[in-house]
Amino acid sequence: MTRLLPVLTILLAILVIWYGAAVPMNANWQVTLNNRADLVDVPLTTFAQQTWSQDKPVLPAPHQVISEIWNATVALDISSKRSLAYHGWITLSATLLGFAFGTALGVLLAVAIIHNDASDRSLMPWIIASQTIPILAVAPMVVVGLGAVGLTGLVPKSLISMYLSFFPVVVGMVKGLRSPEAIQLDLMRTYDANGWQTFWKLRWPAAMPFLFASMKVGIAISLIGAVVAELSNASGGGLGVRLLTGSYNGQTVQIWAALFIAAGLAAILVALVGSAERWVNARMGARA
């Protein structure tokens, strides 16, 4: 309860601010609507309720977003093109595939970098440069370019996810694989251990905390990568497509619902990586 109370307090504050903000933000349109319907002298409480139940509000009220989420997931057949569960799954599968690619690529690059001075100097600038390019500019080129050679659907999107998620993994793992102290490396040398043994018995386990910290960042930006990639190819479906069609049609409630599903997915994914981390930590004897 002591842990729940602060969370609930913040949640309550957000709801209050949200409902409060919805009234002035939707007021103009509501006044127009009321004038058209010849409604005059609407009491403030009624007016507030009106602003919270518009069809296409500037800022939808929380209950509108929640009911849209409910209607578009639980209440709707999963195979429906309007189901957010269907679109969420499309985005999720691209996210997971891209995250797996990105983590693997990141680890491989980190291994190359720590074992080879030349690759350290030649690769690192490119890796950093890759992240200075706006992903919004790269994503359409990759998606459209690969579409032109017949590659569509999951793979182009997961490539964008990979492009974003490999970076924190490289940076974290380079640091992690270099984290063993001199004394621990000396110990391996006194045993005449080969590079393979030093890697698997010392560098790899020592890098685990760094790997998980990187993966938490990586999986969240993988989702962003997948959503951004979906903006470039509206035919494939996904949460990004729902955001896009929502904004074309002024369906703010739909946009917010898709946003919330995306945020919820990201939270669940980060939590999953976190529990994997705890499981590995426990097996590696970390203090509880």
Next chain:
Amino acid sequence: MTTVVSAQNLGLTFPTGDGDIVALSDVNLTINKGDFVSFIGPSGCGKTTFLRAIADLEKPTSGTLSVNGMTPEQARQARAYGYVFQAAALYPWRTIEKNIALPLEIMGHSPAEQSERIARTMELVNLSGFEKKYPWQLSGGMQQRASIARALAFDADLLLMDEPFGALDEIVRDHLNSELLKLWERTQKTICFVTHSIPEAVYLSTRIVVMSPRPGRVTDIIESTLPRDRPLDIRETPEFLAIAARVREGLRAGHSYDGGAV
């Protein structure tokens, strides 16, 4: 008597940004099988560097150094020595028994032989019963005992110890010193032991090598006249105090060279 370590005119220089640092200069020393040799001296006298040169963790720049009649590199590849560092350097993700298994895994011992050796060495350092504990669950003294067990596990005849008890309090240190002597008696190993504690050096050693800094060199080699069997209270005897006085003398002589005064 078999020679284990032999150094002739050994020199070792570290190049640094502002000039070379002479860590060892003209060291001549022979260590025989079964010796317990302590290296004592102030910081920067090269005692740890000498130990690391024996272990092939540093390369001498002049003179010759042989370990078991081989070059240090060959000796290291033949797993001729166990090294105990200043810190226990246990891998935190391994239990104590798994830490002791580390060199055995690397050297390719069978699982059955591993567990037999783990049990034997843990008994030797009085750690039986702590096999499944993680390093953080043990006190500093117990961690260092585990690291000694790890160095003993693969049965090298030479044990190199670099201030292994330096970070421990005096009560624990006394206890571990007498245990180390018993262990030496039982295993008949050759031990090279770096310390900066005079009582520790005198209590443990058959020979004490006194070193001084800038440049690191040997100033005195003292053969101990104490019997091999040494209870802790031997440290009150006149004989013990006489050896300690000579060590102190040697250390002071090294310093007068440095300061120019006295």
